Amino acid sequence: MVLEIVPNLVNNLWVVVAALLVFIMTIAVGFLEIGELGKHYSRALVKTIIITVSAIFIMAIIGFNTAFAPTVYGVIGNPFYGPGLLLGEFSSNAQGLLTGVWWSMGPKYFNTGLATGSYFLFEAAFASVTFALVSVIVLKKVKMKALALFSIAYFILIWNLPAAWIWNPTGWLYLMGMRDFAGGLVVHAAAGAAGLAIVLEIWLEEKKRGFKQSPKVGIKLNKSWLALGILLLWMGWFGFNPGSVLAFNSSALTVVLTTFLAASSAAVSTMGFKWLKDRAKPDIAYGVNGILMGLIIITPLAGFVSPGSAIVLGLIGGPLFLAAERYFSKAKGFTDPVGLFPGHLVGGIFGVLMIAFFTQHSFAAASGNGILPNGLLFGGGLSALHQLGIEAFGIIVVFAAVFLLSFAFIWLIAKCIGGITDSAYYKEIKSAKAGHRN
């Protein structure tokens, strides 16, 4: 006798609505970009639309499998796993579509009863927004064709490996005990690592073009689109973090809280510290960056901590962002006006490390991560130190893997299409030498 596994209605409802909210975020990143760089940078919009459709398209064909199918030796999901390949192709009996749930959502693993449809859409939206974050670094400098080619590798392999390692219940880092709730590492820091690989290639090409410093791109606020961008991103994070419980229960409600509290307190803290430092009036750019920093920091541990900790983490986010922004703004080799590195890279890594400090076992257990011990600040002692080691190890491995893979692919693409940078842009820059650089 075979017991049929039935999808859990409320969990699916929660996750599929969360998926819709995360889906919004990619184009919201486009609005954030024109909000910070001005409407003349409308390229951000076609870019984020293309990213949205390619993410769904490529993930549906094969990328969902490489990340979330049963893994081959814990390293990569089986690309040919039937129910995930083209999402079951034309089969109406495909597991999880009409008759069951995705394998890892069954009772043997996460036991949340999610159908393939909900889980796929949720994760495809995650892949999409991760790449949108990477792409804030290309500005007008990189050819669209290069980005398009890179996106294929990105959605089949670069995004998928860390996901397979950490979020797949048969992944090697997951089995080692590494946890990253909603992607401080898998999304934010990994986006930063891929971004670094791209700016390295840009810089190598810029040096060949005779630049001694990477041309800087300045901020040019378009406040309405910036406000809309952050509103949509914050709404998206309501799906991003609380949806990552992959179920609707008390833990999901707690994650809503920790997410919103960290965002608010980080915004208060960023504007406050900016004022303390420079007597700068609260302005929209620091408000927005503060909200983002809070959301990024809480992402990897939103399901593991108490509301009180979320507020503390948010408050730390302000000075951390200001310091990181100051540090990265001095870089000669790249320009990062939208803040990929001080925000997503630094905030993501910081948040993952904080797992070993702020986790409270009862919260972690409620979100399905009962393996996590209390953090150092909650009496975790040696177990917490051990967890800190695992998290740090995971950060190093994933950062290195994503950076190297990304650089290898972007370098290869550069070889094939004669460089990834766009000559038109640099001509424009040079001819405008006397005038403004933008």
Place this chain on the structure above:
Amino acid sequence: MVLEIVPNLVNNLWVVVAALLVFIMTIAVGFLEIGELGKHYSRALVKTIIITVSAIFIMAIIGFNTAFAPTVYGVIGNPFYGPGLLLGEFSSNAQGLLTGVWWSMGPKYFNTGLATGSYFLFEAAFASVTFALVSVIVLKKVKMKALALFSIAYFILIWNLPAAWIWNPTGWLYLMGMRDFAGGLVVHAAAGAAGLAIVLEIWLEEKKRGFKQSPKVGIKLNKSWLALGILLLWMGWFGFNPGSVLAFNSSALTVVLTTFLAASSAAVSTMGFKWLKDRAKPDIAYGVNGILMGLIIITPLAGFVSPGSAIVLGLIGGPLFLAAERYFSKAKGFTDPVGLFPGHLVGGIFGVLMIAFFTQHSFAAASGNGILPNGLLFGGGLSALHQLGIEAFGIIVVFAAVFLLSFAFIWLIAKCIGGITDSAYYKEIKSAKAGHRN
């Protein structure tokens, strides 16, 4: 003993949230219009706001009944059916408000346990967005008064008849076996037919004004609003198609998938074929039109097909749109910059016909349409051919009815108010002869 029929909570939650998403779409069409025609065409915004409020207002008074009340001989819903007339007026015992479910949602028919509130809002939002699609054809040419008068007929009769025939379980086409999942015909192709009636009247009046060709209105992209428009429309379609299951179950999750896959693959295909044909770089206009084409095509059969088929249908959408756009752009008698005819009319009809090719019985049964046989591509044979005949017959009947009714009403309105076209616009056009035409 009377058994009380209790609303199904999760189904109502799903459909009322879907209704909210569909509700967004009408104003989103306004953003799409200013996105394609430029901000000077701000008239689109007041137009879509007025459409939104009139749709809800008129449907609440009587239009919900003419479409969804028990029909008179299968032709039209009983306008005086108590629970629908003014939504039960002042009665607190109205069926479906506090004590039960809308008649067709009870066990005798669709058996989804929807309350009047959810179902009304969902369908009023459908009527609203359908008329918003029709209205993209009026541009600056038509008097607002003409459109307002037409909307009354539209929300009482023109939209409602096809809905009563195909979506009402006592409608004559429904009983004949015609199916149209979420409105490839009832919404998109019908909007096209009504639009054709309006452009015919416009053209007749333009000829009287001495024009030998209908003044063309050019595209003038406003990329941020275009991006916002398509984002909101796509979000809306998450309600439009998956909500059309009228229940939350495995089928609804599959419909989320087929909808998103068709949109993505059609966008990839449209931009890809445009590049193959003209070596045109991917741009936002073709990205947006591709997404829309995929969404339109999948609409009539989103609940009947597998994810694999959705991708195939999306991929066909690209060249189909490009060919149709080329064909309609040559028309002398009208101008259709936003693409009502190549998109909604052609895409809608194509999708309905594809029911007879791509349907898989098990998917159709899961969405409550067990009467549908497998399509021709899935071994449906003669049954599929029979279904093809029914669908084609339905298309012809609905197209003819909507076109004739629309023309009759718009002609009558023209008689009453001295023409539907706005002299101010044509003076402006003529005086700008030497300059740009817009």
Place this chain on the structure above:
Amino acid sequence: MVLEIVPNLVNNLWVVVAALLVFIMTIAVGFLEIGELGKHYSRALVKTIIITVSAIFIMAIIGFNTAFAPTVYGVIGNPFYGPGLLLGEFSSNAQGLLTGVWWSMGPKYFNTGLATGSYFLFEAAFASVTFALVSVIVLKKVKMKALALFSIAYFILIWNLPAAWIWNPTGWLYLMGMRDFAGGLVVHAAAGAAGLAIVLEIWLEEKKRGFKQSPKVGIKLNKSWLALGILLLWMGWFGFNPGSVLAFNSSALTVVLTTFLAASSAAVSTMGFKWLKDRAKPDIAYGVNGILMGLIIITPLAGFVSPGSAIVLGLIGGPLFLAAERYFSKAKGFTDPVGLFPGHLVGGIFGVLMIAFFTQHSFAAASGNGILPNGLLFGGGLSALHQLGIEAFGIIVVFAAVFLLSFAFIWLIAKCIGGITDSAYYKEIKSAKAGHRN
């Protein structure tokens, strides 16, 4: 033996999604402001972002308690109530987070099984949007610092007292029988009262600056942002009113209906009466104000009335708004371009009074307010008159309390920081005397 109280999943899902929608509204008010005053008034955006984050931050620390914790003598919520103070701080056993429900949502009181997380987010979003409404009155005239300081008092005391009195089941007005469904008084009229206190202080300072009339700020439509603003606000109201049932049931579905019907019919009525009066073509400003007026009026009784009554109330809203707008526009002592007083103050008070006219007991009982008798129009007779007295008494008490508290705090702030008005603005005004005033 202790029976554990388990959160109700569907109710929490409904309210937390509603909370997300209400959360959107604060920034949507910013879009509405730039929609009515023009893009140069981008200050509205940073203002509404700051309001959003401070509301969540301050409510999390203490404001949720002062409004919703068990009250001290019915007057104010106990600020030190454990589960609400910092939302349970670092405790993982905090009531309502992982193990239970907020006290007033348990079986002894409202019995909806809401967890602290959902309820907090919902109410923090309410506080936020209320203050956003207050803040439409500051324009460029008031220093941001003054507003920031005022917000602290606002989120700890001024917003919280009326909420504690009317929405807290141990509040003195609640116990007296006062009802205000979703905040016609607690939100809209109270925002108007606080706004009046601020304009009084502005006017006192303007007189000192030598003005004989408060400088008027004119309307300068930015139609796209206005359309987006009203779309987001209407979406938000889907959470605001239907979420205020604090449960998902037939009543919540009815509230969706009454809310949408009142909005639509008030918009139709406002544009219609404007046309009757001035032969003015329907325009976006009156469309938007009509929608808002309908939404405001229905807010205090959306859960008590039938769909028919909602339409009637909406239809009354049109002429009421037009008359109030005319009245307030003549004021010498303030300028109110966005319409805080004719809309929120007048509409809110009117709606609360209408409780005694339009309530139908069965609807009120279904939304958990079984204490309410039928209204005067539904045979309520003496009981309805008694209710009218209670509602009027509540209006007077809350209006007086909010006005006096607000004036006291704003006056104190003015003393501390040398006036709340911004000299830069008035210099600008004076130097532009010959030119336009804006």
